[in-house]
Amino acid sequence: MMGIRLFAAAIIVYRKFSTKSIGKISYESPKKVYKSRKKKSYDDNNNKPKWTDQQEKIIDAVKRHKSVFITGSAGTGKTFLLNHIIKLLRKQYKPSQVFVTGSTGVVACAIRGQTLHSFAGIHSHKCDKEDMLRCVLLNRKASSRFRTAKALVIDEISMVDAQLFENLEFVARKIRGDDSSWGGIQLVVSGDFFQLPPVKSKRIGDDDDDKQFAFEADCWDSSFALQVELTKVYRQSDPQFIKFLQNIRIGKLGEEEEEYFKRLQSSAAMDSKAMLAVQVYPMNKDVSRVNEERMKSLGDEAFVFKAIDSGSDIKRCRKQLDQATPSELSLCLGARVMLTKNLNTWRNFVNGATGEIVDFSRIDAVGVGDEDKDEDEDIDTDSNTEEKDIATICQDGLLPVVKFDSGKTKVIEPVTWQVKDGDNIVAERKQLPLTLAWATSIHKCQGKTIDFIKADLSNAFEYGMHYVVMSRAKSPEGLFITGLDPAKIKAHPKVLCFHEKKLASEKDEKPEEDSTTAPLAVSRTKFHFSLSEFLQNRP
Ligand SMILES: Nc1ncnc2c1ncn2[C@@H]1O[C@H](COP(=O)(O)OP(=O)(O)OP(=O)(O)O)[C@@H](O)[C@H]1O
Numbered sequence: 001m002m003g004i005r006l007f008a009a010a011i012i013v014y015r016k017f018s019t020k021s022i023g024k025i026s027y028e029s030p031k032k033v034y035k036s037r038k039k040k041s042y043d044d045n046n047n048k049p050k051w052t053d054q055q056e057k058i059i060d061a062v063k064r065h066k067s068v069f070i071t072g073s074a075g076t077g078k079t080f081l082l083n084h085i086i087k088l089l090r091k092q093y094k095p096s097q098v099f100v101t102g103s104t105g106v107v108a109c110a111i112r113g114q115t116l117h118s119f120a121g122i123h124s125h126k127c128d129k130e131d132m133l134r135c136v137l138l139n140r141k142a143s144s145r146f147r148t149a150k151a152l153v154i155d156e157i158s159m160v161d162a163q164l165f166e167n168l169e170f171v172a173r174k175i176r177g178d179d180s181s182w183g184g185i186q187l188v189v190s191g192d193f194f195q196l197p198p199v200k201s202k203r204i205g206d207d208d209d210d211k212q213f214a215f216e217a218d219c220w221d222s223s224f225a226l227q228v229e230l231t232k233v234y235r236q237s238d239p240q241f242i243k244f245l246q247n248i249r250i251g252k253l254g255e256e257e258e259e260y261f262k263r264l265q266s267s268a269a270m271d272s273k274a275m276l277a278v279q280v281y282p283m284n285k286d287v288s289r290v291n292e293e294r295m296k297s298l299g300d301e302a303f304v305f306k307a308i309d310s311g312s313d314i315k316r317c318r319k320q321l322d323q324a325t326p327s328e329l330s331l332c333l334g335a336r337v338m339l340t341k342n343l344n345t346w347r348n349f350v351n352g353a354t355g356e357i358v359d360f361s362r363i364d365a366v367g368v369g370d371e372d373k374d375e376d377e378d379i380d381t382d383s384n385t386e387e388k389d390i391a392t393i394c395q396d397g398l399l400p401v402v403k404f405d406s407g408k409t410k411v412i413e414p415v416t417w418q419v420k421d422g423d424n425i426v427a428e429r430k431q432l433p434l435t436l437a438w439a440t441s442i443h444k445c446q447g448k449t450i451d452f453i454k455a456d457l458s459n460a461f462e463y464g465m466h467y468v469v470m471s472r473a474k475s476p477e478g479l480f481i482t483g484l485d486p487a488k489i490k491a492h493p494k495v496l497c498f499h500e501k502k503l504a505s506e507k508d509e510k511p512e513e514d515s516t517t518a519p520l521a522v523s524r525t526k527f528h529f530s531l532s533e534f535l536q537n538r539p
Contacts, residue, residue: 050233053083060127060440062088066225067187069157073249073387074471075235078190079447082111082155089151095423096151103159103191104199105323109417110351110447111155114426115320118419119145119152120168129170136171138273138502141421146175148422149185156446158464161198169219177468181222189214189224193495194249195464196446215498229499235449241476249467250499251491257484264476274480276405277454278338278354279439280469282461289437300332303360303396307431308389317419317427325431331400338437338450341415348406352448352472354437355404355488361411363397365389389430390414400434405451451478458483463492 051059055077061068062085070078089098100113107113117123121142122135136142149172154160169182176183193213214220236242244260247253253261281287295302307327309318321327325340335357343349389396393414403409412432419427435444442465445453450472457466466489473479 009389018079049080049084051081051084052077052230052234052312054228055449058226058228058362059085061226062186062188063092065092065186067182067223068189069224069227070188070190071192071333072230073192073246074195074232074467075233075449076230077232077234077293078192079111079155080234081230082153082188082190086111086153089153089186089188090423093150097148097422098153099149099151099422100155100420101158102155104443105320106417106444107156107159108320108446109324111153112418112420113153114317114419114421116154116160116168117318118317119421120171121145127167128223129167129265131169132167132296133174135419136175143175145421146172146183151186151188152182154189156195157189157214158193158195159191159198160214162214162216163212166211166217166219169217169223181219187223194491194497195452195468196443197463197492210238213494213498216494232522235471236474238475244476245467245471246307248470248489249491250496251488251489253486257391261481261484262480264479274452276354277452277480278336278445278450279435280442280453280455280472281439281444282442282457282459282465284441287439287441287444291436294438295330295332295335295436298318298332298334302330302332302398303394305329305331305393305432306395307429308392309427309429309441311419311425311427313419313421313426314428320419321417321427321429325429325433326435327429327431328430329434331357331432331434331436336437337360337400337402337434338440339412339433340435341433343415343433347408349404349408350449352450353404353406354451355402355406357400358403358409359401360396360398361401363387363399393430393432397419400432402434445469445472449474450471452480452481453478454482456483457481457488458485460485460488463490463495467491474509514524 058068058070058081070081072078086098086100099119100108100111101116101119102108102111103116103444104111105115109120120132120136121139122132127135136146157165157386161261172183172185173179173181174183178184178186186211187448193215196211211217233242236245240260247257279290281290296399305328307321307325307329309321309327311317318327331337337355339351339353342351390399390413400412401409402412412434414430415433417429417431418425442455442460446468451474453473457469460466460483466484470479470481
């Protein structure tokens with residue numbers, strides 16, 4: 001009798017927890033993860049992130065309706081802070097009055113906004129101010145956005161050029177009939193000019209006097225009440241590595257750095273982890289070639305995942321969504337993949353996390369569509385995908401199971417990318433948040449944290465490329481570089497000058513104005529490195 005009871009109990013337990021995978025791997029389904037999850041905690045008392053003084057200062061200024069420029073080296077929490085500020089702004093004004101933009105499609109999708117071009121309703125910005133104004137006035141929706149906006153957020157400003165910034169400021173003033181800076185729109189701009197420059201900008205060494213960076217726009221200074229450089233680095237914790245990266249950022253590769261770099265390389269060559277590393281290339285064609293070759297070499301059956309696109313403006317937004325996630329994704333067992341969204345930062349399932357497909361699980365075996373979002377404040381998924389959508393995306397009825405390099409295994413469900421116009425969702429794509437990860441491009445890895453990264457930098461052609469690649473790694477053990485040409489480790493002279501002269505000379509607080517949106521005095525926090533010292537000692 002006892003034996004029968006035990007047997008029945010075993011069957012119940014099996015039915016309840018069986019994953020029914022096509023392979024033999026066992027893993028937690030989303031439902032089980034959900035049940036066993038504890039609340040994430042940044043701060044034991046109130047479950048909120050602990051802001052640094054600099055971050056607090058910015059938050060405070062935003063609450064007082066000031067326009068701010070947030071800069072800082074990679075991993076100092078610019079995007080993290082920006083996401084918090086977007087929430088604040090949406091409470092401060094109406095959500096429909098807050099426009100969130102990014103300089104490229106990838107950036108825009110990452111912060112659930114639209115590209116700056118799309119906000120302004122323009123295709124090209126290579127025109128003069130008056131022409132751009134005419135173009136925007138002819139576009140009813142774009143003019144209405146300029147009129148409605150109370151706040152405009154621009155992420156990754158380093159890739160926005162001076163002419164566009166200047167033109168948009170002019171257009172905002174004219175359309176709103178308000179002569180104050182940006183026609184009174186509160187501006188929140190974030191980015192690091194030492195990272196990737198505007199597209200089709202000058203190559204390394206090819207410098208002239210044309211305006212290129214947004215900070216060269218005539219209206220730059222008057223656009224902000226506060227310009228702050230965040231200095232606490234969160235992504236890396238090794239002080240020596242942080243110092244090395246800071247020097248690469250400003251183009252300094254002296255004896256000390258070369259020595260450090262050599263040590264990095266000698267340990268890297270021996271490291272088996274190099275096999276896991278994402279190979280980063282400056283050119284897209286190399287990325288596609290490597291990924292395709294590696295997929296073919298596996299020779300396994302590939303399953304195709306087709307995205308579902310929808311929304312009133314999907315035609316116009318398709319290109320932006322394509323930059324964020326492919327409309328068709330082929331995956332097979334053994335494929336190296338990378339997450340393209342933060343799913344759960346607490347469990348380290350973050351944008352950039354890499355792993356391998358170890359199994360495919362049947363859709364009906366996992367509790368899809370019910371991963372909680374609320375517990376993870378900074379989760380990037382916009383909405384849960386309904387089961388019928390999942391069946392459409394996963395036509396073979398299978399979901400990939402990824403064993404991440406962190407050791408954790410997870411069934412990956414489709415998530416949603418949205419393009420928002422104010423608070424209107426104008427386009428959506430539902431797709432798996434995965435991309436092949438034997439290789440990726442430097443442009444695609446900007447903004448990501450990658451555990452093991454391997455780059456051949458012999459073809460690097462733009463300022464900032466070396467720094468962007470190296471600063472993705474969390475530790476020196478995760479960084480494998482070849483083709484390093486010290487002569488190419490350079491910061492753009494104009495960026496150095498901006499940081500040294502313009503920002504540093506504006507230390508003094510000018511009296512703040514009371515107007516909620518007027519351009520105010522520029523102040524800034526102290527720089528964390530002495531640039532003048534560096535410039536004097538530059539080899
Ligand atoms: N105040 C904070 N408390 C806890 N974690 C933080 C805080 N600020 C930032 N972080 C963490 O720091 C990491 C890096 O942040 P983030 O990606 O925003 O940096 P970034 O400056 O935008 O980097 P990049 O320039 O490379 O895009 C993230 O994992 C984020 O969660």
